[in-house]
Amino acid sequence: MKKIAVIGGSGFYEFPELGRNESVSQMTRFSDTPIELRRAVLTGRSVFFMPRHGSAHHCPPHKINYRANIDALAALGVDAIIAVNAVGGISDACAPGNIVLPDQIVDYTWGREGTFFDEFEDEMCHVDFSYPLQSSFRKQMFDCLGREGLKVISNGVYGCMQGPRLETAAEIQKLQRDGCDLVGMTMMPEAVLAREKNISYLSICVVCNWAAGICSTKNTAEENDSQVAPLSVDDMKAVLEEKITKVRTALISALTLV
Numbered sequence: 454m455k456k457i458a459v460i461g462g463s464g465f466y467e468f469p470e471l472g473r474n475e476s477v478s479q480m481t482r483f484s485d486t487p488i489e490l491r492r493a494v495l496t497g498r499s500v501f502f503m504p505r506h507g508s509a510h511h512c513p514p515h516k517i518n519y520r521a522n523i524d525a526l527a528a529l530g531v532d533a534i535i536a537v538n539a540v541g542g543i544s545d546a547c548a549p550g551n552i553v554l555p556d557q558i559v560d561y562t563w564g565r566e567g568t569f570f571d572e573f574e575d576e577m578c579h580v581d582f583s584y585p586l587q588s589s590f591r592k593q594m595f596d597c598l599g600r601e602g603l604k605v606i607s608n609g610v611y612g613c614m615q616g617p618r619l620e621t622a623a624e625i626q627k628l629q630r631d632g633c634d635l636v637g638m639t640m641m642p643e644a645v646l647a648r649e650k651n652i653s654y655l656s657i658c659v660v661c662n663w664a665a666g667i668c669s670t671k672n673t674a675e676e677n678d679s680q681v682a683p684l685s686v687d688d689m690k691a692v693l694e695e696k697i698t699k700v701r702t703a704l705i706s707a708l709t710l711v
């Protein structure tokens with residue numbers, strides 16, 4: 454049976470649309486406590502749901518035990534992950550409320566446990582990561598999100614920052630020069646750990662806000678000091694809340710297509 458995992462990000466801690474589901478606990482060597490997931494069967498597929506930050510968002514992005522999470526999914530035999538990530542928009546098309554299925558990543562994180570190949574043994578330890586977001590679900594996910602009336606962009610570069618603070622306007626300008634369309638805090642090392650376990654990884658990015666300084670790059674410093682409102686987490690949550698139900702419905706549609 455094909456096994457797929459949905460990893461929920463900010464604002465996506467429960468997945469009631471899964472219908473009848475059971476709880477699953479999976480121990481890994483990366484944590485003293487088991488990883489808790491939900492499991493349902495949809496059209497002959499086992500679907501696992503894992504809220505990345507825990508079920509009550511208790512874990513900030515830089516403290517998530519990404520290795521335990523991905524190792525648990527690998528131990529359960531998962532071969533495809535569809536992750537949901539909240540992001541800030543940098544390029545024009547990535548406006549708040551839009552959904553982006555990025556195809557590339559630039560990793561700016563530091564100090565996170567980012568590999569299963571910590572020691573040189575006989576195993577090959579340099580995985581190919583040229584195209585980090587390849588998934589057989591890309592096309593059907595794009596179509597199903599569109600059918601929910603969401604504006605979906607089929608590609609983009611995700612810049613992964615360390616957090617948990619939001620960025621400075623200068624940092625976002627640097628990301629823009631580096632070619633990033635989106636900024637978030639959670640895709641790395643999640644995506645590369647999945648690659649190391651031979652699990653495909655697709656990300657659905659929900660754009661919650663313009664990234665820091667993006668609406669004001671044409672203003673002078675004085676204008677910015679007096680005019681620019683700080684980024685509001687409440688505003689971000691409101692956008693997420695508005696979009697996430699449709700994203701969940703689209704996930705169910707994509708997962709039930711055979």
Ligand code: HPA
Nearest residue numbers: 539540541636637638664
């Ligand atoms: N920056 C980083 N992560 C985010 C943002 C942002 O502006 N919005 C949502 N997640």
